[in-house]
Amino acid sequence: MSALFERFQVRLAERAAQDLIRTRRIASSPTAPRQVIDGVEKLLFCSNDYLGLADHPALVQALQEGAERYGVGSGASHLISGHSEAHEALEAELARWARDCIPDARAITLCTGYMANLALLTGLGDREDAQIFSERLNHASLIDGARLARAQKSVYTELGELEAQLRASTAATKLIVSDAVFSMDGHLAPLRELLALAEAHDALLLVDDAHGFGVLGPRGRGSLAHCGLRSERLVWMGTLGKAAGVAGAFIAAHPSLIEWLLQTARPTIFTTASPPALAHALLKSLELIEGEEGERRRDQLELLRAHLVEGLAPLAAAHGWQLPHSDTPIQPLIVGENAAALALSARLDARGLRVPAIRPPTVAVGTARLRITLCADHQSDDIDTLIRALQP
Ligand SMILES: *Cc1c(COP(=O)(O)O)cnc(C)c1O
Numbered sequence: 001m002s003a004l005f006e007r008f009q010v011r012l013a014e015r016a017a018q019d020l021i022r023t024r025r026i027a028s029s030p031t032a033p034r035q036v037i038d039g040v041e042k043l044l045f046c047s048n049d050y051l052g053l054a055d056h057p058a059l060v061q062a063l064q065e066g067a068e069r070y071g072v073g074s075g076a077s078h079l080i081s082g083h084s085e086a087h088e089a090l091e092a093e094l095a096r097w098a099r100d101c102i103p104d105a106r107a108i109t110l111c112t113g114y115m116a117n118l119a120l121l122t123g124l125g126d127r128e129d130a131q132i133f134s135e136r137l138n139h140a141s142l143i144d145g146a147r148l149a150r151a152q153k154s155v156y157t158e159l160g161e162l163e164a165q166l167r168a169s170t171a172a173t174k175l176i177v178s179d180a181v182f183s184m185d186g187h188l189a190p191l192r193e194l195l196a197l198a199e200a201h202d203a204l205l206l207v208d209d210a211h212g213f214g215v216l217g218p219r220g221r222g223s224l225a226h227c228g229l230r231s232e233r234l235v236w237m238g239t240l241g242k243a244a245g246v247a248g249a250f251i252a253a254h255p256s257l258i259e260w261l262l263q264t265a266r267p268t269i270f271t272t273a274s275p276p277a278l279a280h281a282l283l284k285s286l287e288l289i290e291g292e293e294g295e296r297r298r299d300q301l302e303l304l305r306a307h308l309v310e311g312l313a314p315l316a317a318a319h320g321w322q323l324p325h326s327d328t329p330i331q332p333l334i335v336g337e338n339a340a341a342l343a344l345s346a347r348l349d350a351r352g353l354r355v356p357a358i359r360p361p362t363v364a365v366g367t368a369r370l371r372i373t374l375c376a377d378h379q380s381d382d383i384d385t386l387i388r389a390l391q392p
Pocket residue numbers: 111112113114115117139141179183208210211239240241248249
């Protein structure tokens with residue numbers, strides 16, 4: 001074997017020694033709480049399909065309808081010929097949702113949330129006279145976006161530290177960047193306080209609502225509405241492959257920022273637009289999220305969450321696991337060491353459940369965990385099954 005490959009083999013072996021090797025499993029049935037994984041039906045507590053829309057018959061039908069009407073591929077980027085009437089309608093609808101919190105908001109859609117965050121941070125942080133203030137727990141896509149941006153960067157862990165950084169900054173454009181719901185922890189960022197700091201220091205507040213969109217707030221409008229925020233300084237990013245059940249992402253903000261991104265952000269200019277049929281299906285998804293069906297599903301999630309915490313608390317206390325407070329369908333069970341988290345996940349797997357172990361670098365060293373996520377299609381019995389399986 002050439003030394004070229006050997007180097008990677010050695011590095012992979014190092015990872016294996018640290019219990020850091022990840023594997024992909026093969027799903028062969030639709031995304032749902034019960035899914036056939038590697039040929040065996042498992043009870044899943046790991047997808048981000050919080051509302052259970054990923055296999056909703058109305059969305060499957062809408063996607064088929066979209067394919068009939070627009071075909072399969074978009075053929076080009078949005079700026080060339082890939083921007084369909086379905087994309088346009090979806091953006092108009094998302095802008096309408098955003099206007100609850102951002103006056104006159106305009107929205108654009110992108111292929112994925114990862115790309116949306118690269119677009120946001122490279123687009124708004126494109127010059128050295130900008131500064132990005134990034135929360136330590138932010139998602140990898142925000143971290144990567146900051147790495148690619150020319151702006152100065154600082155990382156904060158709490159509000160006092162952020163305030164000091166803002167006060168010391170002479171940057172012409174200040175961008176405070178935070179997950180709304182921390183994806184591996186489930187708790188909400190202090191959005192109200194962050195907005196107050198943005199106002200006091202003439203900054204923009206960029207909020208990644210990947211896990212709040214569809215789940216939190218009135219009619220599922222997300223974290224900004226949940227916190228009752230309203231300001232033209234808000235930049236709202238959300239993903240459409242989690243609670244919305246399909247794929248893609250959007251950015252909503254003041255029209256001048258959106259036009260700037262449209263003109264300059266490379267992750268949207270240099271990529272083929274997502275299939276129009278997806279945008280068509282997403283319009284249906286927004287309708288479901290906003291309506292009675294969405295309400296019913298959000299109510300069910302709340303019941304499940306309370307049931308889960310009630311069952312987990314005594315177990316966590318008995319084993320010395322941490323059970324941080326969560327406002328959302330994401331409930332971490334922090335075990336500590338990588339090997340311990342892997343062993344627990346393996347035990348659940350042997351008992352027919354899939355709850356993956358989350359390890360560094362996704363979370364801090366020494367905080368390996370099970371990240372338990374709920375779906376509105378789970379039943380109370382499923383929670384009982386999980387609690388039982390966690391017992392030795
Ligand atoms: C999942 C996620 C993303 C990326 O979104 P995709 O559409 O899956 O690319 C961005 N930010 C956060 C906080 C996420 O959890």
